Amino acid sequence: MKALAWHGTRDVRVDTVPDPTIEQPTDAIIRVTSSGICGSDLHLYEVLGAFIDAGDILGHEPMGIVEEVGSEVTHIAKGDRVVIPFNISCGHCFMCGTGLQSQCETTQTHEYGTGAALLGYTKLYGQVPGGQAEYLRVPQAQYGPIKVPEGPSDDRFVYLSDVLPTAWQAVEYAAVPDGGTLLVLGLGPIGEMACRVAQQRGVERVLAIDLVPDRLERARAHGVEAIHLEEHDDLPGYVRELTDGRGPDAVIDAVGMEAHGSPVGRLAQRITGLLPDAVAQRMMQTAGLDRLAALNLAIELVRRGGTISLSGVYGGAADPLPMLQLFDKQVQLRMGQANVRRWIDDLLPLVTGDDDPLGVEQFATHHVPLDDAPHAYEIFQKKEDGAFKILLRP
Numbered sequence: 001m002k003a004l005a006w007h008g009t010r011d012v013r014v015d016t017v018p019d020p021t022i023e024q025p026t027d028a029i030i031r032v033t034s035s036g037i038c039g040s041d042l043h044l045y046e047v048l049g050a051f052i053d054a055g056d057i058l059g060h061e062p063m064g065i066v067e068e069v070g071s072e073v074t075h076i077a078k079g080d081r082v083v084i085p086f087n088i089s090c091g092h093c094f095m096c097g098t099g100l101q102s103q104c105e106t107t108q109t110h111e112y113g114t115g116a117a118l119l120g121y122t123k124l125y126g127q128v129p130g131g132q133a134e135y136l137r138v139p140q141a142q143y144g145p146i147k148v149p150e151g152p153s154d155d156r157f158v159y160l161s162d163v164l165p166t167a168w169q170a171v172e173y174a175a176v177p178d179g180g181t182l183l184v185l186g187l188g189p190i191g192e193m194a195c196r197v198a199q200q201r202g203v204e205r206v207l208a209i210d211l212v213p214d215r216l217e218r219a220r221a222h223g224v225e226a227i228h229l230e231e232h233d234d235l236p237g238y239v240r241e242l243t244d245g246r247g248p249d250a251v252i253d254a255v256g257m258e259a260h261g262s263p264v265g266r267l268a269q270r271i272t273g274l275l276p277d278a279v280a281q282r283m284m285q286t287a288g289l290d291r292l293a294a295l296n297l298a299i300e301l302v303r304r305g306g307t308i309s310l311s312g313v314y315g316g317a318a319d320p321l322p323m324l325q326l327f328d329k330q331v332q333l334r335m336g337q338a339n340v341r342r343w344i345d346d347l348l349p350l351v352t353g354d355d356d357p358l359g360v361e362q363f364a365t366h367h368v369p370l371d372d373a374p375h376a377y378e379i380f381q382k383k384e385d386g387a388f389k390i391l392l393r394p
């Protein structure tokens with residue numbers, strides 16, 4: 001089959017590799033019909049090379065048709081249409097039982113001390129072959145796959161794999177009080193969907209910050225007060241002016257470790273990219289190399305006693321954090337990978353009805369064949385050609 005594989009920093013290629021097969025009775029094989037490219041894939045493309053091997057297949061936002069199931073998989077069968085959650089969770093351990101599927105104890109990667117394995121996401125998360133491919137082996141398929149109805153386009157459902165539950169959890173964790181204000185940092189797919197989910201859930205005032213003009217415009221088109229990161233001399237002062245002098249009740253950071261405006265972090269990330277893997281891994285795990293501009297901005301902007309909800313991914317260890325400010329402002333901080341299955345019952349009615357309240361059908365800007373995936377990565381990373389959300393069609 002054809003699959004999109006990592007070969008080096010900013011080097012991904014469509015390779016021909018063996019078709020996946022059932023390895024465990026809990027596996028399923030699906031023929032992939034749509035597969036998203038995510039901001040999280042850009043971390044692999046740019047900075048996480050130390051944890052990935054040439055030839056590793058990327059992709060964690062797939063959906064498709066079941067081809068084959070193992071003997072212990074009973075809730076789906078050949079021919080079913082399914083969406084696959086990006087975290088691989090068992091559904092029966094302590095963590096899955098408490099709704100923390102991203103911490104699944106059956107699939108944790110003990111070697112790196114990390115949570116649940118993820119599709120297509122480095123040695124840190126189990127080095128499981130991903131879904132930007134013609135076929136995918138789905139581990140723990142007795143629990144993970146979400147069955148969706150025939151009929152509507154893939155665009156209706158594919159975001160159940162990641163974007164929708166991530167945005168939903170970001171808003172849940174933000175805990176905006178009744179009548180309160182939410183500010184979202186980053187208007188990529190996650191940030192924009194978090195704005196939409198917040199509005200759908202009754203948050204009347206949603207502000208957001210980014211620096212890509214067409215992303216600001218997209219958000220304004222659905223009622224978000226979108227602010228350019230670099231067009232105000234005193235951004236925190238400007239935001240306070242808009243929010244009764246206090247700052248927003250909650251801030252969602254949907255940017256993560258490659259934030260614009262962190263020169264030291266950027267240099268460290270570049271240097272790590274040049275080191276041998278073992279040295280770079282150590283440096284990453286002990287010396288830290290996040291660009292903290294977005295998180296620092298969130299800490300600065302949130303009102304005293306407010307909540308910061310982090311969905312942007314961070315990867316370093318020893319980054320200096322403004323502890324004085326966090327403590328003094330009595331900030332509440334919540335974060336983590338989305339617990340995909342936990343939010344599916346809340347989300348399914350919003351994507352199956354006729355009215356499409358979250359606008360998923362118009363969400364993607366590009367649908368491209370798998371063969372064009374290397375170019376798609378490039379334009380998504382450079383934010384060229386209006387690339388906002390790209391779905392691959394293997």
Ligand SMILES: NC(=O)c1ccc[n+]([C@@H]2O[C@H](COP(=O)([O-])OP(=O)(O)OC[C@H]3O[C@@H](n4cnc5c(N)ncnc54)[C@H](O)[C@@H]3O)[C@@H](O)[C@H]2O)c1
Binds near residue numbers: 041215229260261293
């Ligand atoms: N927690 C989870 O489960 C989960 C799931 C999916 C994605 N993510 C993470 O969410 C983040 C966003 O994902 P995405 O697909 O929307 O990616 P993206 O790269 O398209 O979006 C990031 C946006 O942040 C903007 N930005 C950069 N620096 C900024 C700054 N200093 N202030 C404000 N905005 C800034 C960029 O212009 C861009 O529009 C990534 O870090 C990704 O890894 C987390």
Ligand SMILES: [Zn+2]
Binds near residue numbers: 038060086162163
């Ligand atoms: Zn993703």
Ligand SMILES: [Zn+2]
Binds near residue numbers: 090106
């Ligand atoms: Zn589990």
